[in-house]
Amino acid sequence: xxxxxxxxxxxxxxxxxxxxxxxxxxxxxxxxxxxxxxxxxxxxxxxxxxxxxxxxxxxxxxxxxxxxxxxxxxxxxxxxxxxxxxxxxxxxxxxxxxxxxxxxxxxxxxxxxxxxxxxxxxxxxxxxxxxxxxxxxxxxxxxxxxxxxxxxxxxxxxxxxxxxxxxxxxxxxxxxxxxxxxxxxxxxxxxxxxxxxxxxxxxxxxxxxxxxxxxxxxxxxxxxxxxxxxxxxxxxxxxxxxxxxxxxxxxxxxxxxxxxxxxxxxxxxxxxxxxxxxxxxxxxxxxxxxxxxxxxxxxxxxxxxxxxxxxxxxxxxxxxxxxxxxxxxxxxxxxxxxxxxxxxxxxxxxxxxxxxxxxxxxxxxxxxxxxxxxxxxxxxxxxxxxxxxxxxxxxxxxxxxxxxxxxxxxxxxxxxxxxxxxxxxxxxxxxxxxxxxxxxxxxxxxxxxxxxxxxxxxxxxxxxxxxxxxxxxxxxxxxxxxxxxxxxxxxxxxxxxxxxxxxxxxxxxxxxxxxxxxxxxxxxxxxxxxxxxxxxxxxxxxxxxxxxxxxxxxxxxxxxxxxxxxxxxxxxxxxxxxxxxxxxxxxxxxxxxxxxxxxxxxxxxxxxxxxxxxxxxxxxxx
Numbered sequence: 001x002x003x004x005x006x007x008x009x010x011x012x013x014x015x016x017x018x019x020x021x022x023x024x025x026x027x028x029x030x031x032x033x034x035x036x037x038x039x040x041x042x043x044x045x046x047x048x049x050x051x052x053x054x055x056x057x058x059x060x061x062x063x064x065x066x067x068x069x070x071x072x073x074x075x076x077x078x079x080x081x082x083x084x085x086x087x088x089x090x091x092x093x094x095x096x097x098x099x100x101x102x103x104x105x106x107x108x109x110x111x112x113x114x115x116x117x118x119x120x121x122x123x124x125x126x127x128x129x130x131x132x133x134x135x136x137x138x139x140x141x142x143x144x145x146x147x148x149x150x151x152x153x154x155x156x157x158x159x160x161x162x163x164x165x166x167x168x169x170x171x172x173x174x175x176x177x178x179x180x181x182x183x184x185x186x187x188x189x190x191x192x193x194x195x196x197x198x199x200x201x202x203x204x205x206x207x208x209x210x211x212x213x214x215x216x217x218x219x220x221x222x223x224x225x226x227x228x229x230x231x232x233x234x235x236x237x238x239x240x241x242x243x244x245x246x247x248x249x250x251x252x253x254x255x256x257x258x259x260x261x262x263x264x265x266x267x268x269x270x271x272x273x274x275x276x277x278x279x280x281x282x283x284x285x286x287x288x289x290x291x292x293x294x295x296x297x298x299x300x301x302x303x304x305x306x307x308x309x310x311x312x313x314x315x316x317x318x319x320x321x322x323x324x325x326x327x328x329x330x331x332x333x334x335x336x337x338x339x340x341x342x343x344x345x346x347x348x349x350x351x352x353x354x355x356x357x358x359x360x361x362x363x364x365x366x367x368x369x370x371x372x373x374x375x376x377x378x379x380x381x382x383x384x385x386x387x388x389x390x391x392x393x394x395x396x397x398x399x400x401x402x403x404x405x406x407x408x409x410x411x412x413x414x415x416x417x418x419x420x421x422x423x424x425x426x427x428x429x430x431x432x433x434x435x436x437x438x439x440x441x442x443x444x445x446x447x448x449x450x451x452x453x454x455x456x457x458x459x460x461x462x463x464x465x466x467x468x469x470x471x472x473x474x475x476x477x478x479x480x481x482x483x484x485x486x487x488x489x490x491x492x493x494x495x496x497x498x499x500x501x502x503x504x505x506x507x508x509x510x511x512x513x514x515x516x517x518x519x520x521x522x523x524x525x526x527x528x529x530x531x532x533x534x535x536x537x538x539x540x541x542x543x544x545x546x547x548x549x550x551x552x553x554x555x556x557x558x559x560x561x562x563x564x565x566x567x568x569x570x571x572x573x574x575x576x577x578x579x580x581x582x583x584x585x586x587x588x589x590x591x592x593x594x595x596x597x598x599x600x601x602x603x604x605x606x607x608x609x610x611x612x613x614x615x616x617x618x619x620x621x622x
Contacts, residue, residue: 026112026125030095030189032103032507033550038253045100047592048257048603054243056586056606057263061275061285063455064483065236065268068217072154072195074491074525076217077484079239080266081228085156087195089241089264090224094124094143095192096254099602100594102318102506105192106254109138109225115188122188123176131248132198132225140169145199147177149214155525159514161194163187183546186509198223227259240265257590260605270482272455280304282584283620287601290580292457293358300582309614312582317598323368323502326451326465326571329495331521331531334447338396341568343425344449346418347468348571349409357460362574364406368561369504370575376558376565378403383555387543388562391536399566406572423472438473448475452495454486461499461573491525499573500529508557512541516564530569537563584621586611 029036036042044050060080068076071084081089086097095113098104110124130138144167150157151164164187166178177191201223202214212218221230227250231242241264249255267284269275276295279285280302290296304310328335328344335341350364367375380388380400392400407418423433430441438447449469451462462478469476481489489495502515513520518533520526540560547553564570579598589604615621 024114024116026114028107028112030105030113030192031101032186032189032509036098036101036104036106042106042253044253044256045258045594045603047100047590047594047600049588049590049605050257052257052260052588052590052603052605054260054605055262056608056611057265058261058601058606059265059267059284059286061278061288062266062268063272063275064270066239067236067484068219069222069230070214070216070218072150072157072197073215073217074155077487079230079233080268081230081239081241081264084154085160085195086193087226089228090222090226090230091195091197092130092138092225092249093193093195097193098254098596099600100596102596103189105189108192108249108252108254109143109196110192113188113192118182119179119184119188120182121176121178122191123170123174124191126173126175128173129248130225132201132223133229133244134201134223136198136200138196138225139199140172140175142196142199143167143175143194144169146197147194149197149202150195153215155520155523156514156527157194158523159517159520159526160190160510162510162513162519164191181546183548184510185547186507186545190510196225198225227255228264231263237268238266258600258602260602272457279582280310281620282309282614282618283622286586287581287583290582292460293361294460296361296580297359304584304618305582309585309617310582311585312580315579315581315593315598316595317577317579318371318596322575323365323370323504323570324573324575325365325500325502326497326573327500327529328497328569328571329493329529329531330569331493332496334449335496337429338568339425339429340431343422343429344469345568345571346407346422346425347472348465348573349415349418349468350406350574351409353461353464354574357464358574362576365572365575366404366406366565368502368564368570369508369557371577372506373554374504374506374508374557374561376404376561380559380562383552384558384562387540387555387559391539391563394536395563396566399562404562404565419468419472426472433473436473437475446475447473449477449496451476451478451497451499452486452489453478453480453499454483455480458499490529493524493529493531497571498529500570502527507553509545512544512560516541516560532564532567532569534563534567537567584614586614 029042062080066077066079068078071078071082087093092109094110095105096108098106109126109130111127113122113124115122132138147167151161163179163181164177165180168176170176179187202212205211206220219235227243227247228241229244231240233239243262279288300312305312328341330336354360354362369375409415426438431438431447432441453462466476466478490498514527516528516532516537518538520528521531521533540563543556544560547556581599586606587604588607593599
């Protein structure tokens, strides 16, 4: 008997050691949803053309303006091609998120990573070939410096890496990120999203001898590491990127057959309609992604499209189905009461808007985690119910007994009933209609809502809603401001309502703090636009982050989703699981495109014969 116990103990020990060894093995790809389909021997994406030719220029337009090449601070409007999260065209990250699999990343600056069995740290090993554009190697010191300055200056990175306490050099190729908690399965993987910045450049001086400052905007083109660098620019109106011919990572698996354009030009337009007109004539925009359903349905009849020189196509995209809605800023006193927020939600007439403005192109959004198994439904059961049970006395009772749903406006009778329901909720919250105005019974002030927008699309979405609100006595209005002012006001939460799009991953985790946490509510530039400060939400966010496996993650996310919905922080709008694009017929492209993101423009290339034919036909393209 004793020998049997010893044998059993030995087996348990061996299994434990095997698990630790597995976690501690170097991995060239990371995943939170099982192994990547490419396995350990990833050579290239299966849809790309590995022999895609390089050359030519991709022309695109951008709304607004820009005044900075530093996207990692709150101040300034970054130029197109730069990204507040990730590296954009200029910088590489430790690993690159996959374009054809959710929650998967592949080697880039780091050629491998590993982590201990308790997820208390992560070690990344740098590729010795990784180089800056000036030829200097990317070092562990660059990684450590980048981690520290980004966490100090970028609200997005600060929330994302809140539980990363330190970055330590183990040797000249390995850096260990240390965490203040264990069991956070996502944290080792998402360290691969860290953009690496050139310490020696940012701590150096410019051509005039002035010391550079990573905490300030700049219009000096920064040193980069990725496939492109800034070639020229006209402040606020144009920026041209050029492909780096000796880019160090060109033969990596994530780059083979991709990043084929020699130049990428972005032209800025303050008027989005003017940008659209420029696309129809050619020359300034080659690839247009459409987000106005009326235009998609009725305006694609211009001569170049009728002649077959412009192609219109809808690409399926699993990642395209994003949450979109009117954010209600609960920092404003008139929105503190959840009954008011529910009333405002009931007053939104999606069906009429979809029919009259969107040609029935959309479906109503009923979850913050749209389009997959992460969305809550029905009433809470099983593990989800067990997660919510400790908070029962702090949650709306209906959450436990009634499936979340939104009102349907399918007839005049339904409109009257829905608006009456909204008025009743306002009455319960201390508001009443007097003289056709929704008046606060204590202060005598009329209820006021101003929706903040920055282009004509906001008018299409907002004006019908404003008319509905006026029917119940609310002083509702839309204020359109220029893009720079819009960004500044949104970053500082200076609005009543704003329409926003929220992209979620298939494996939600640490980014949820930036969306919903109490701490993020007081951080300018965070994505907690609603100003949510709720201990229940904070606890559920942590529950999502520390989910032990996929089943646990699903239950935790369903619980978080349900609590957010039933508190009516955002008025859900609509979504579609495809991307609408039109492009001038100057491209070659792989026959297959990844259904996860839709068209991968980086896998396309310029076809010189097609481009020459277009130039001969259209003066604007010459």
